[in-house]
Amino acid sequence: MSILLIGGTGKTATRIAALLAASKKPVLLASRRGPDATSNGHPAVKFDWTVESTWPGLFENGHIEAVYMISPQISQPWVPMIKFVDFAKEKGVGRFVLCAGTTAAIGEDGMGRVWEHFIKSRVDFCVLRPSWFMENLIEPGVVHTIGKLGKLFTAAQDGEIPFVSADDIADVAYHALIDEKSYNCDLRVLGPEILTYDRIAEILTKVLGRKVEHVKLDEAGRIESLVKAGLSDYYARFVTRLEVLASQNFEKATGDAVERVTGHPPKSFEAFAEENKVVWLDS
Ligand SMILES: NC(=O)c1ccc[n+]([C@@H]2O[C@H](COP(=O)([O-])OP(=O)(O)OC[C@H]3O[C@@H](n4cnc5c(N)ncnc54)[C@H](OP(=O)(O)O)[C@@H]3O)[C@@H](O)[C@H]2O)c1
Structure with missing residues (x-):
């Protein structure tokens, strides 16, 4: 299994x-x-959300008891995802962690449609x-602006965001996948502090020992800078929209899900920056 x-x-x-x-x-x-994606001894199998002929192959190597899923970056991603949940359920999958x-809200376009489908289909689930993610700051483009230019460009202004490490998200997902009793709810997975990008820049300045500045762009300027950096117009607008929402404190929240589920507190941004400083310093 x-x-x-x-x-x-x-x-x-x-x-x-x-x-x-x-x-x-x-x-x-x-x-x-x-x-080819096999890694650390884990077998890998071909799968594409948008190519249904790749789906049956997932179930040809023995029983799958639970599935962890993230959305593809396509319009209306919930359409193949809902279809996949039905397909996997028929193959005997009993639990889904999304x-x-x-932004996800039950029944609303986006991941809320998949969430609603879990409930309607009476499968075990957890919606994270x-x-x-703190790891957004070690994506190649951002590593370049922080490491080489000493700048962090956003349209998030003074928005407050409880940045969380992918390590903690993975740990919560792990428990949601294997704990004996399924959670059957959503969990806000949040970091330990609410941070502005000004504060992130201050922490990076301290940890890297050199000045990092948060450059606050307006919406149009941010879209233009992302397109110049090579993002598609669609994705540049998507990222900017999230940053503008964050500037209105849409992300601002507190919660203890990480500690409740995993038994340890979530990682601080300063600890994350210390662990990853070589990534920015060597860029
Ligand atoms: N970054 C954030 O701050 C943030 C915040 C909240 C929520 N999220 C959510 O977190 C999720 C991202 O998770 P992550 O960071 O673990 O992923 P990730 O590192 O961005 O990787 C995306 C994965 O999706 C696979 N993929 C892309 N298109 C696919 C397709 N058509 N069919 C099958 N696989 C496909 C890629 O694998 P291959 O190329 O090997 O196929 C890749 O492994 C997203 O759903 C995002 O909305 C992110």
Whole structure:
């Protein structure tokens, strides 16, 4: 019996795989790259949300008891995701853990439609609703602006955000996948402090020993800068919209889900920055 991790090469699933391996639970990674995505001894199988002919192959290597899923970046992602839940349920999957975000609301377009479908289909589930990942700050483009330019560009202004580490999200997902009793609810997965990007820049300045400045862009300027950096117009607008929402404190929240589920407090941004400082310093 395996646990299937969709987005198996991504930030959260790779960390969940390590936790499952440590407790000797068999893992199957799903990736558009197929078996080439095999890593740390975990088998990988070809899977693409948008190519239904890749779905049956997931179930050809033995029983899958639970599935971790993240959304593909396509319009109306809930359409294939809902269809997949029905398909996997027919194959005997009893539990689904979905990594959504702050915006998800039951029944509303977006991950809320998948969440509603879990309830209607009477499957065991957990919907994780993390705030922003600390690991966004070690994505290649951002590493360049922090490491080389000493600047952090956003349209988030003074918005307050409880940044959370993918390590903690993975640990919560791990428990939601394997704990004997399914949670059957959503969990806000939040970091320990509410931070502005000014504060993030201050912490980076201290940890890196050199000045990092938060540059506050307006909406149009932020879209333009992201497009110049190589993002599609669609994705640049999507990211900017989230930052503008954050500037209105849409992300601001507190909660203890990480500690309640995992038994340890969530990682602080300063600890994350210390762990990763070489990434920015060597850029
Ligand atoms: N970053 C944030 O601040 C933030 C905040 C809240 C919520 N979230 C949510 O967290 C999730 C991201 O999780 P993550 O960071 O672990 O992922 P990630 O590192 O962004 O990786 C995305 C994964 O999706 C796979 N993928 C992309 N398109 C696919 C397709 N059509 N079919 C199958 N697989 C596909 C890719 O694998 P292959 O290329 O190997 O196929 C990749 O492993 C997203 O749903 C996002 O909305 C993110």
